[in-house]
Amino acid sequence: MNTVDKNKAILKQLTLFFGIFLLFTDVFFLIIGVVYDFPLIRYVIYVKLVINTTNLFIILKEHYLVATSIIYTVILGFMITGVVSLGIKPAFQLYGLGMIACVSYNGYLHKRVLKKELSLPIVITIHVLCYAGVYLYARFNEPLYNVPQSALDILISFNSLATFSMVILYIGFFHHVALDSEEKLENMALIDNLTGLYNRHYLLRTLDQMKIVTPKKHWIALLDIDNFKMINDTYGHLCGDYILRRVSDISKQECKDCIVCRWGGEEFIILPTSDKTDQSILDNLRRRISDEIFVFENNNIHITVTIGSAFHDGNMTHDIWISEADKKLYYGKENGKDQVVV
Structure with a gap:
């Protein structure tokens, strides 16, 4: 599932959760209104039940922006009625304050998924004004009904729990999305988009962390696709991209105990993860690619690769080590190609 589909699924789940949550609170407050004889609460709940039930169908029809607007309006309206x-x-x-976190995250999802942005400054301003308004109203006006202590205890507990549950839920989702986005950004920085291999940045970071315990056993190889420019010129760049992806796949299959990365253009670097990996895998890889028939748009294409490999002497910098492999590669290119030079 790609990011857009995942965000759309989250948006649907959250909106549906809120729709069901509101129906649950409607039942709760209806019971409170009946048991403690709060007529206005009962009448408002009757209206809310109709609106929230209808809103579930709107959510299932995937009209999330409309459904979200209804949810916010209903919650604010009931907050005012309750006070x-x-x-x-x-x-x-508390619902006025608790909804700010929900508004912020839902606004983010609407922007990412629907490309329609909730005007957060306006929505948050409305929430704050409603909160301040009901507080000032209650400060200078008596409530319509006297609330028994038993009802007060129940309402305080329920409203506090409901509000903080909403906030915690949204913080949890936001935390998940933030970590997921951070992971994707890191992968984008380390993975070559075309081939799916690690890129130059990843290899250099790996070399920085690598400890050469046994010099003369650690080797690095530089692979280059022979006559790649001619392939691009003859069959087009889409074919060139196809060849790069196929060579990448074959390299990963043949060099299972190695890090294979795209160094740049048609060049790849192969770095064993163990000093016990034999260089013979390089010739196996070369033969496999040479024997492969690459089919692109009904064209059978035959390619070869040249590979240069160099051992670490224990004192080399990364640049010198790679440069030594590059020299071997250059020698192979100048002397017939389609070979491994060690």
């Missing part, structure tokens, strides 16, 4: 009816002690005003 006007029962005052600020039952903590209905």
